[in-house]
Amino acid sequence: MIKIVIKGLLVGLIMAISGLLGEVGFAQSKTLNGAGATFPYPIYSQWAYQYNQITGVKINYQSIGSGGGIAQIKAKTVDFGASDAPLTVEDLKAEGLTQFPLIIGGVVIVVNLSDIKPGQLKLTPELLANIFLGKITKWNDPAIAKVNPGLKLANKDITVVHRADGSGTTWLFTNYLDKVSPEWHTKVGTDKSVAWPVGLGGKGNEGVAGYVQQINGAIGYVEFAYALQNKMTYTLLQNRAGKFVSPSIESFSAAAGNADWKNAPGFYHVLTDQPGDDSWPITGASFIIIHKEQPDAEHGREMLKFFSWCLRNGAEEAKKLQYVPLPKNLVELVEASWKAEVKSGGKPVWN
Amino acid sequence: MLSLRNSRWQRRTDFIFRILTVLCASVIAFVLVLIIYELFVNSGPSFKKFGLRFLVSSIWNPVTGEFGALSSIFGTIVSTIIAMALAVPLAIVTALFLTELVSPAISKLVGIGIELLAAVPSIIYGMWGLFVFAPFMSNHIQPALARWFGFLPLFSGPPMGIGMLTAGIILALMVVPFICAVTRDVFLMVPSVIKESAFGMGATTWEVTSKVTIRYGLQGIIGACFLGLGRAIGETMAVTFVIGNDHNISASLFSAGNSIASTLANEFSEASDPLYLSSLVELGLTLFLITIVIQSLAWVWLRRMKRKMRVTL
Numbered sequence: 001m002i003k004i005v006i007k008g009l010l011v012g013l014i015m016a017i018s019g020l021l022g023e024v025g026f027a028q029s030k031t032l033n034g035a036g037a038t039f040p041y042p043i044y045s046q047w048a049y050q051y052n053q054i055t056g057v058k059i060n061y062q063s064i065g066s067g068g069g070i071a072q073i074k075a076k077t078v079d080f081g082a083s084d085a086p087l088t089v090e091d092l093k094a095e096g097l098t099q100f101p102l103i104i105g106g107v108v109i110v111v112n113l114s115d116i117k118p119g120q121l122k123l124t125p126e127l128l129a130n131i132f133l134g135k136i137t138k139w140n141d142p143a144i145a146k147v148n149p150g151l152k153l154a155n156k157d158i159t160v161v162h163r164a165d166g167s168g169t170t171w172l173f174t175n176y177l178d179k180v181s182p183e184w185h186t187k188v189g190t191d192k193s194v195a196w197p198v199g200l201g202g203k204g205n206e207g208v209a210g211y212v213q214q215i216n217g218a219i220g221y222v223e224f225a226y227a228l229q230n231k232m233t234y235t236l237l238q239n240r241a242g243k244f245v246s247p248s249i250e251s252f253s254a255a256a257g258n259a260d261w262k263n264a265p266g267f268y269h270v271l272t273d274q275p276g277d278d279s280w281p282i283t284g285a286s287f288i289i290i291h292k293e294q295p296d297a298e299h300g301r302e303m304l305k306f307f308s309w310c311l312r313n314g315a316e317e318a319k320k321l322q323y324v325p326l327p328k329n330l331v332e333l334v335e336a337s338w339k340a341e342v343k344s345g346g347k348p349v350w351n
Numbered sequence: 352m353l354s355l356r357n358s359r360w361q362r363r364t365d366f367i368f369r370i371l372t373v374l375c376a377s378v379i380a381f382v383l384v385l386i387i388y389e390l391f392v393n394s395g396p397s398f399k400k401f402g403l404r405f406l407v408s409s410i411w412n413p414v415t416g417e418f419g420a421l422s423s424i425f426g427t428i429v430s431t432i433i434a435m436a437l438a439v440p441l442a443i444v445t446a447l448f449l450t451e452l453v454s455p456a457i458s459k460l461v462g463i464g465i466e467l468l469a470a471v472p473s474i475i476y477g478m479w480g481l482f483v484f485a486p487f488m489s490n491h492i493q494p495a496l497a498r499w500f501g502f503l504p505l506f507s508g509p510p511m512g513i514g515m516l517t518a519g520i521i522l523a524l525m526v527v528p529f530i531c532a533v534t535r536d537v538f539l540m541v542p543s544v545i546k547e548s549a550f551g552m553g554a555t556t557w558e559v560t561s562k563v564t565i566r567y568g569l570q571g572i573i574g575a576c577f578l579g580l581g582r583a584i585g586e587t588m589a590v591t592f593v594i595g596n597d598h599n600i601s602a603s604l605f606s607a608g609n610s611i612a613s614t615l616a617n618e619f620s621e622a623s624d625p626l627y628l629s630s631l632v633e634l635g636l637t638l639f640l641i642t643i644v645i646q647s648l649a650w651v652w653l654r655r656m657k658r659k660m661r662v663t664l
Contacts, residue, residue: 065620066623067622067623071623159511164596164613165616166413166620166621166622192621193413193617194413195410195412195413195415199597200596201595203591203596203617207592214482214486214512214513215513
């Protein structure tokens with residue numbers, strides 16, 4: 001009896017060891033590991049799947065959150081990290097990292113008001129800031145009525161809904177309010193989670209979407225795809241040029257296209273409140289963070305090849321999932337930055 | 352010869368078994384010590400910066416790096432009190448019904464149902480709470496409470512369907528099966544001889560229940576309640592879905608709040624700043640200490656209770 005058990009254990013052990021060896025051998029050449037932001041996860045996993053079908057290279061992307069992604073790449077436990085908020089140039093320098101944008105998306109404002117259809121309600125930056133500061137508390141406030149002369153707005157309490165978890169979406173949204181409202185800047189500021197003056201917190205985009213859909217008179221912010229999937233009532237927002245724009249792939253692209261990336265060292269550039277008549281004001285890029293010094297040139301090149309493929313061949317897939325691919329001039333800037341920054345033993349990895 | 356070998360073999364297995372049990376038991380103790388150690392070490396930076404102010408400040412501002420646990424502690428305690436106030440009577444009455452008043456066949460059927468409820472994952476309660484129960488609260492229960500008891504600050508404010516009260520009720524639903532299942536087993540263990548003697552002396556069902564069954568099973572009932580309390584106080588996902596997640600202390604049960612566990616679930620993954628992370632760990636340590644305090648109070652109370660009632664259980 002005992003002999004049989006021992007035999008079984010031995011066989012199991014041998015199988016486990018050989019399995020482990022196989023895994024390691026495989027990992028050295030053909031597997032890339034990444035971790036970070038949840039916002040781009042749907043498109044990254046789609047790209048990873050397609051790239052694997054074409055080339056056989058396996059990409060594991062763990063959507064553990066931007067903070068986790070940054071921590072993991074600093075600790076060198078992954079090949080690349082992903083973050084919705086760019087690292088500052090000083091941060092990048094201190095850790096020997098470099099970053100570049102890979103995909104663009106938009107944050108939209110959603111409301112739950114009976115009789116109001118998607119795209120009907122207009123909001124100005126001041127209105128949005130004052131609602132989220134808790135200074136405007138009723139939907140029939142004269143300030144809202146003034147911007148929306150044709151709409152019937154009831155005497156209803158405004159319930160503000162925000163993200164409860166730390167998130168890149170909140171970072172973008174508060175970054176926008178920070179830029180357009182001096183009061184927001186002094187009272188609240190920009191971060192992945194902030195001390196909200198008013199409102200309820202939902203967990204994740206689905207949590208915010210759920211709260212907004214259930215509370216009559218609610219207003220919240222979600223990623224564009226969530227608003228579309230849940231058929232939510234999104235609002236128009238006045239941009240820097242003074243025009244009211246509707247959230248769409250076109251208006252996100254306009255914001256990205258009008259941005260001045262050339263003069264942004266380390267691609268530290270936030271796409272909120274961009275100039276241009278068609279620009280959606282709360283647009284943001286999601287970033288990839290890698291080490292400048294790659295220990296294995298071949299492995300580093302494999303990784304950059306994947307990103308290059310995403311930038312050059314992934315546009316259709318991105319649009320299907322309501323993301324915006326990077327404009328062409330930006331793709332070239334990104335690849336040029338690889339040439340200049342990413343090295344292995346002093347030699348450039350990408351050429 | 353054979354018996355000699357046997358006894359030696361038996362002694363050896365006894366020895367091995369003993370080592371095995373000691374090892375397993377010490378693993379548990381070791382893990383506990385490690386957890387406490389890690390919590391203390393990692394909450395160091397936060398403790399150094401805020402000291403005891405951490406426990407009495409309700410400011411939670413990741414932007415300026417000001418952290419205080421008061422609103423989370425408040426939410427944890429209030430939601431747990433609501434849950435226990437609703438769950439304990441309901442569970443005990445149900446357990447009595449199952450053991451004293453219905454036929455064994457029905458009792459068994461309902462009993463299986465309760466055990467199934469106890470096995471439902473908390474995320475299911477959370478989703479159900481958010482999508483089904485919260486609208487029901489907002490449309491029916493909260494307006495009714497506001498109409499009748501609106502003069503109390505407890506039931507003031509807009510009926511959003513999400514908030515402290517909803518979280519408390521969901522928690523109650525989650526812990527009822529636990530308390531009920533254990534209480535039922537406790538009642539079943541009351542020797543029927545004792546109950547039968549009481550009945551024989553002419554006691555009514557109510558008298559037997561209150562003076563014999565409940566009294567006999569008191570320690571077990573309290574144990575069951577603390578099992579439920581343990582689940583309610585640390586429950587994370589279901590609460591996170593319905594509590595509203597606002598760092599806010601309000602007298603109204605309709606308003607949004609947060610609990611220690613929900614704050615951890617929400618904010619841990621994106622906390623990259625060391626002080627922020629350390630404050631979250633200290634929040635976890637606080638929950639740990641609250642649990643220890645409650646357990647010790649329960650222990651002391653139980654001992655006094657036993658002495659007072661002169662029952663040897």
